Amino acid sequence: MSITVITGTGCYIPPVIKKNSDFVPGKFYTENQLPINVPMPDVIEKFRLITGIKERRYAADNVSASHMAAQAAKLAIEDAGIDAEQIDQIIVAHNYGDVLHGAIQTDTVPSLASRVKHQLGIRNPNCVPYDILFGCPGWLQGLIQAYSFIKSGMAGTCLVIGAETLSRVVDVHDRDSMIFSDGAGACIIEQKETAQLSGGVLGTCTRSDCMEELNYIHFGSSYAPEKNGDTCFIKMKGRKVYEYALKHVPAAMKACVDKSGVSVKDIKKIFIHQANEKMDEAIVKAFYALYDIEDVPALIMPMCIQWLGNSSVATIPTLYDLVRKGNIDDQQLNPGDIILFASVGAGMNINAVCYKHI
The missing domain is CATH 3.40.47.10 (Thiolase/Chalcone synthase)
Structure with a gap:
């Protein structure tokens, strides 16, 4: 009997902490470009009550989405106890590619998955790296896609990553900017042959x-x-x-x-x-x-x-x-x-x- 299981996981949590209070000096406007004439502490407290967010994490200036993705991937590979060279597919979910600090232009060529493969030092030419853009459900869709490839017999081991630096594409004059953050998470999903386990x-x-x-x-x-x-x-x-x-x-x-x-x-x-x-x-x-x-x-x-x-x-x-x-x-x-x-x-x-x- 074969089962398709997650054998390893990893994540990268950026070190820069952005607290709600850090937004107090800012100025928010409505979508009609009208100033929100409510004291900022009141706006931020209402935001906390609705979203539950007290703080969020931002990537360091010299860290990109693909760098975070590779770090999370290394932990997942180590956790799974596999040789990275045996990975058949690297699927990286994101929405904006690599965005340099202080810039707004997205960079997706080469793909983030290719960059991750390079950073992991994987030389196996049969390891296929590619990106998936599917909004916030991208990592989960990558997992579904990996599962489908494994079930079809076209892959045996896949690395699925979600990585994003949303802090670099937010409008600081939009209240919704307080929602978004940066980070990366990864998993190894494999086909296992077993007579004992189900799952x-x-x-x-x-x-x-x-x-x-x-x-x-x-x-x-x-x-x-x-x-x-x-x-x-x-x-x-x-x-x-x-x-x-x-x-x-x-x-x-x-x-x-x-x-x-x-x-x-x-x-x-x-x-x-x-x-x-x-x-x-x-x-x-x-x-x-x-x-x-x-x-x-x-x-x-x-x-x-x-x-x-x-x-x-x-x-x-x-x-x-x-x-x-x-x-x-x-x-x-x-x-x-x-x-x-x-x-x-x-x-x-x-x-x-x-x-x-x-």
Whole structure:
């Protein structure tokens, strides 16, 4: 019997801490370029109550997304106990490539995956590196893609990474700039032949809505009236994103669980994209409501957004690595635990993976 399992994980948490109070000297504007005439401490406190974010991490000036990706990858490879030369595919999820500190231009040629392969010193020409752009669900979609290649027999070992430096593409005059952060997370996923173990990936689900939802998250001009409109930054229609996520993510999570043939009552942990604390809590509550379960199980949803912010594709693999290695208080994984991964983001895209921990 063959199973497809995650055998190693790693993450890179940047050293630069940006606290909420660091935004007090700034000036925020509305999307109509009108000043927000509310004291900054009040704006920031309201932000904390909604998102749960108290601080976030930014990459050091001399560190790029591909550098963070390679560091997370090294830890995952070491954790899996494999030779990097045996990796068949390197899949790097990101949205903006490498962005130099002080610049806004993205750099994606060569691909970040190729840069990671170079930094890892992998010479095997049969190791294929490529990038995936899928919004915040990119790492999870990379995991789904790796699983598909392994199931088809076209790969045996894949390295899947999510890395981003969102701090370099934010508009400092937009309140939403306080949400975003930097980081990287990685995993090794392999095919294992075993007569004793059962587990690994049990089922997947992906959905995309690209009509009126297309520009809920997009690149746009600064909200500051004095800024050059030709320079673009990450922009988000927060209310639209919230409504979309609450409407569709719980259903996708349920579809994944039902497809996997497990009971919702057997789920031990839900690793959801760390986008917004209140939104994530509402999504999980709505998910259980689809099974007519009113009370969400205690400690079902680990979180790290409070101190790491929203690092897009890096949130889930980073959180999973932290819990897997016992680095989140009151959160742990045990062999046989059923896990549900879920994410939502630009596209608009949604995905979910049901997984049995070994």
